[in-house]
Amino acid sequence: xxxxxxxxxxxxxxxxxxxxxxxxxxxxxxxxxxxxxxxxxxxxxxxxxxxxxxxxxxxxxxxxxxxxxxxxxxxxxxxxxxxxxxxxxxxxxxxxxxxxxxxxxxxxxxxxxxxxxxxxxxxxxxxxxxxxxxxxxxxxxxxxxxxxxxxxxxxxxxxxxxxxxxxxxxxxxxxxxxxxxxxxxxxxxxxxxxxxxxxxxxxxxxxxxxxxxxxxxxxxxxxxxxxxxxxxxxxxxxxxxxxxxxxxxxxxxxxxxxxxxxxxxxxxxxxxxxxxxxxxxxxxxxxxxxxxxxxxxxxxxxxxxxxxxxxxxxxxxxxxxxxxxxxxxxxxxxxxxxxxxxxxxxxxxxxxxxxxxxxxxxxxxxxxxxxxxxxxxxxxxxxxxxxxxxxxxxxxxxxxxxxxxxxxxxxxxxxxxxxxxxxxxxxxxxxxxxxxxxxxxxxxxxxxxxxxxxxxxxxxxxxxxxxxxxxxxxxxxxxxxxxxxxxxxxxxxxxxxxxxxxxxxxxxxxxxxxxxxxxxxxxxxxxxxxxxxxxxxxxxxxxxxxxxxxxxxxxxxxxxxxxxxxxxxxxxxxxxxxxxxxxxxxxxxxxxxxxxxxxxxxxxxxxxxxxxxxxxxxxxxxxxxxxxxxxxxxxxxxxxxxxxxxxxxxxxxxxxxxxxxxxxxxxxxxxxxxxxxxxxxxxxxxxxxxxxxxxxxxxxxxxxxxxxxxxxxxxxxxxxxxxxxxxxxxxxxxxxxxxxxxxxxxxxxxxxxxxxxxxxxxx
Ligand code: MTE
Ligand code: LUZ
Ligand code: MOS
Numbered sequence: 001x002x003x004x005x006x007x008x009x010x011x012x013x014x015x016x017x018x019x020x021x022x023x024x025x026x027x028x029x030x031x032x033x034x035x036x037x038x039x040x041x042x043x044x045x046x047x048x049x050x051x052x053x054x055x056x057x058x059x060x061x062x063x064x065x066x067x068x069x070x071x072x073x074x075x076x077x078x079x080x081x082x083x084x085x086x087x088x089x090x091x092x093x094x095x096x097x098x099x100x101x102x103x104x105x106x107x108x109x110x111x112x113x114x115x116x117x118x119x120x121x122x123x124x125x126x127x128x129x130x131x132x133x134x135x136x137x138x139x140x141x142x143x144x145x146x147x148x149x150x151x152x153x154x155x156x157x158x159x160x161x162x163x164x165x166x167x168x169x170x171x172x173x174x175x176x177x178x179x180x181x182x183x184x185x186x187x188x189x190x191x192x193x194x195x196x197x198x199x200x201x202x203x204x205x206x207x208x209x210x211x212x213x214x215x216x217x218x219x220x221x222x223x224x225x226x227x228x229x230x231x232x233x234x235x236x237x238x239x240x241x242x243x244x245x246x247x248x249x250x251x252x253x254x255x256x257x258x259x260x261x262x263x264x265x266x267x268x269x270x271x272x273x274x275x276x277x278x279x280x281x282x283x284x285x286x287x288x289x290x291x292x293x294x295x296x297x298x299x300x301x302x303x304x305x306x307x308x309x310x311x312x313x314x315x316x317x318x319x320x321x322x323x324x325x326x327x328x329x330x331x332x333x334x335x336x337x338x339x340x341x342x343x344x345x346x347x348x349x350x351x352x353x354x355x356x357x358x359x360x361x362x363x364x365x366x367x368x369x370x371x372x373x374x375x376x377x378x379x380x381x382x383x384x385x386x387x388x389x390x391x392x393x394x395x396x397x398x399x400x401x402x403x404x405x406x407x408x409x410x411x412x413x414x415x416x417x418x419x420x421x422x423x424x425x426x427x428x429x430x431x432x433x434x435x436x437x438x439x440x441x442x443x444x445x446x447x448x449x450x451x452x453x454x455x456x457x458x459x460x461x462x463x464x465x466x467x468x469x470x471x472x473x474x475x476x477x478x479x480x481x482x483x484x485x486x487x488x489x490x491x492x493x494x495x496x497x498x499x500x501x502x503x504x505x506x507x508x509x510x511x512x513x514x515x516x517x518x519x520x521x522x523x524x525x526x527x528x529x530x531x532x533x534x535x536x537x538x539x540x541x542x543x544x545x546x547x548x549x550x551x552x553x554x555x556x557x558x559x560x561x562x563x564x565x566x567x568x569x570x571x572x573x574x575x576x577x578x579x580x581x582x583x584x585x586x587x588x589x590x591x592x593x594x595x596x597x598x599x600x601x602x603x604x605x606x607x608x609x610x611x612x613x614x615x616x617x618x619x620x621x622x623x624x625x626x627x628x629x630x631x632x633x634x635x636x637x638x639x640x641x642x643x644x645x646x647x648x649x650x651x652x653x654x655x656x657x658x659x660x661x662x663x664x665x666x667x668x669x670x671x672x673x674x675x676x677x678x679x680x681x682x683x684x685x686x687x688x689x690x691x692x693x694x695x696x697x698x699x700x701x702x703x704x705x706x707x708x709x710x711x712x713x714x715x716x717x718x719x720x721x722x723x724x725x726x727x728x729x730x731x732x733x734x735x736x737x738x739x740x741x742x743x744x745x746x747x748x749x750x751x752x753x754x755x756x757x758x759x760x761x762x763x
Contacts, residue, residue: 043668072211095264153288157279176225429729438601459565466506525582620748653719
């Protein structure tokens, strides 16, 4: 079988040898121009006018466009409306695009963009989310997820535990910054090569900005150099600006963003503040909780609505809340509009959940894993989440027991406690945590996909689908599915670039659903073709159809066989169609967004991790020494790809929680706009002892493609174990019964603050 094998990424060798073609590697067509964005220098202001005369006269400059030059709509909102491509009157953040310049070279374009004079009146920005909330500045209405009678539950509780957590944001830091190459054609046609997770959205917005129809716009994506959610909605900025300049000049336009422009002009993971009041029994059982999130939406909504929905639907994480009131506010600030980032609000929900559990354990002086275990959703008890979905396929006890064993929890817990009792400077910490993650877009309409499969007369297969490749291995997984259906080698299936002209009206490749959705659509297309070829083979061998077997590149009837290619040729000669468009829509899901009730997720996936850290109590420096991970992948489509996804997600999550710090000054200028000031994890931050495993013999109980499960985002949240271990190390500096206050990212400064705080409370 091809499915389930650890087959290398189809581009692995090309990635490491530099031969994989990204958009910036595509040769320039004759006449190609290079473009740069004109960005707002102020966080809040009114734009009175733009003077581009000096810039226009500079060497090599060919065109300059602003909002006035948009022939269609100046709106690129992904869900709602009123989110401009280029600022009109209101300047809302430092880095907000005001226009764009096209020149003969990239350097000329960047220089000219800086030379454009903006006549503006500066105003006082709102930069702090708590201030925005207090002023009532929100981009959308609050979301409330309520079940049971929380006030009565808190009233009756033995104890109330209260807390607050500052959760940092995160820049995507994809290696390939945002880029698009727009090529004008005849009759107003526009071909756009875009580094986007959402070719359909780029197609639609380019059409609207140009004032034409989608059928004139062709968007192609061979691969991205990483997306991580940052190219789910906001690739439209770059693609639309490039297309606008291409329309105006009649020449191909390539727009790439410098790292500093990318980090200033495009959104990030939402930083949030969460606050809770949770009622527990003296035995540590949760009876009810009141949880509130303030999220930094930035200047517009973008995807903030569904991001907050995911925070609210993951505040339970693995635990049953008999009564819950989870509320999320989308605070409007004069900062860049935040967007999707791996986990999509889930990480902020999960860390809040785990912060609550850890605090309960510390204040009750109980073993945190005991508090976890007694609050887990029971297996097969029919317990439902606060949004009303029963917790099925519950693997919480299984994954946590297995990882506690493989990590030798008891032995190491005793060893670390003994160490901490004798070493006043270096303190170590240990923590385990589970993750339950809901799979499906929480916007039900997005849970669909299309695929296009052709079989040629030589038996080779052409595969196309609506999913995009960003390094996550989607293309090889879907190719495996098709190879499996035809019983061919993976080499027989040609992987091709995503193309809006081949598969229309697609969803973004996001929510970890790429292989679930596109894999199933391709499965349906390939199966339909195979089912048309089978009768041809049956007639050839003169046997009933059910005696025809596809195996190892051949088609068998008893001990006679022909090659797959021969059957393809025969099918063509018999005028049988060898092409099919498959479509898949996820079953069983429904969601009432107003009531926040339903079954938003087709299924849950489960994982658990144990992390060990050391902190230097004099400098705050910290390290993860060892991590053990067990992740449910259902029946994995590709174990090599899935292991890579788990490792990468975990380390990216560590970056979010420990070293990646976004820092704005009091004028709202992001001052961490490159690798010199913004620290992503490097190879030496990977835990030296890193044990990653996929849960074995665990096919999905739901009918997903070959019973696999999604993997892209869930393991990012397992990195919360590292933060919990840091809390454990900090707790060893204070008296029992105290819960550490450790904000994220837990930089050395944050760790020192937490140590000072717990020592002061102990004194
Ligand atoms: N892995 C790599 N190498 N690069 C990426 O950009 N994006 C992540 C994850 N893994 C990403 C990645 C995110 S945010 C998502 S939603 C999924 O991949 C999307 O792909 P999938 O649905 O095919 O898993
Ligand atoms: N919902 C979700 C979404 O759960 N994940 C996503 O990535 C997403 N994107 C757009 C809209 N809803
Ligand atoms: Mo991933 S944040 O859903 O693109």
